[in-house]
Amino acid sequence: MPGTNKLIYESPDLSPSEFELFRKLIYQRAGIALSDNKSLLVSSRLARRLRGLSLPTFRDYHRLLQQPDQAAELQTAIDLLTTNETYFFRESRHFDVIADHARNHGRSQGPYRIWSAACSSGEEPYGLAMVLNERLGESGWEIVASDLSATMLARAREARYDIAAARQIPPAYLRRYCLKGTGAFDDTLLIQRHLRSRVSFDQVNLNEALPPLGLFDAILIRNVMIYFDAETKQRVVDRLLAVLRPGGLLIVSHAESLNGITGPLIKVSPSIYQRPGRVEVDYRRRQLP
Structure with a gap:
């Protein structure tokens, strides 16, 4: 509407060094080895958490996940980075x-x-x-x-x-x-x-x-x-x-x-x-x- 001020959140880019931080995190926590081409997956799945927490960079989010009182948020991040696809009687x-x-x-x-x-x-x-x-x-x-x-x-x-x-x-x-x-x-x-x-x-x-x-x-x-x-x-x-x-x-x-x-x-x-x-x-x- 004319005259309405609207804040648009733009997701930050995930730098190669930030991708390495999250690749190491998911490997240590879940044993999952993310390949080099998974940077976009990490960025797209975690961007909403940055937006919800008003964090400017992925590095800030990674730093938050290291805090002892952020176990619930760490679980949320792991859930987002873990693929869960299934259906009844798959491979019957x-x-x-x-x-x-x-x-x-x-x-x-x-x-x-x-x-x-x-x-x-x-x-x-x-x-x-x-x-x-x-x-x-x-x-x-x-x-x-x-x-x-x-x-x-x-x-x-x-x-x-x-x-x-x-x-x-x-x-x-x-x-x-x-x-x-x-x-x-x-x-x-x-x-x-x-x-x-x-x-x-x-x-x-x-x-x-x-x-x-x-x-x-x-x-x-x-x-x-x-x-x-x-x-x-x-x-x-x-x-x-x-x-x-x-x-x-x-x-x-x-x-x-x-x-x-x-x-x-x-x-x-x-x-x-x-x-x-x-x-x-x-x-x-x-x-x-």
Whole structure:
């Protein structure tokens, strides 16, 4: 409008030296190795925080993140710099393998336990819960889901998704395990209460010593290894192997591999590895409805 004074915030440029500061920060905190061409990503994702905090430069923001009383802001920065992209039954073949592996699990060994080690907004662990409920019934299984991002974990615990997510869920599972929202939630679906109760969520940094999570029959760490350098990848795998039972599965995404990683693992098929043990996997079977 004529005569109205308006302040326009212009995002500062991210200098090469500032980019190095944030590249070092995300590597130290999350083990993520940003490539040289990620400067624009860092700049675009953090610019809104500079604007919200009225900080003139990225260096000022980095300096703020070093303050002991800024743990919440540091978590916000890590959340912004961490890619969280997922959907229900992504790389569905992995769910087939889990179904077969779980069916061969001996009940005398206790509940079949899965760790979704980079669960993002929860689609992966809830999809796994549907599969296990089909194969093992309403008991005899547990799922632990974790992520570095507190924001993603909050969304996962809510267990409510846009109705468009229904396209990736097998119809039989959709009918049994999802509730359609009404009123203000008309365009959403909610995961059934029983499944929600069987999935526990924890904030876990895979680049640090693990909390006491127990032992697992399968660990999914998909679309994470691709961001780690070889040294970090080895450290993370060592931590995972320490909580993977003999015969247990370690599953990465189809875009990743564990080539060059040492440890007691057998490659079952691309992206699927097994700790030597007595549970065999027929990964060729099709299990989902």
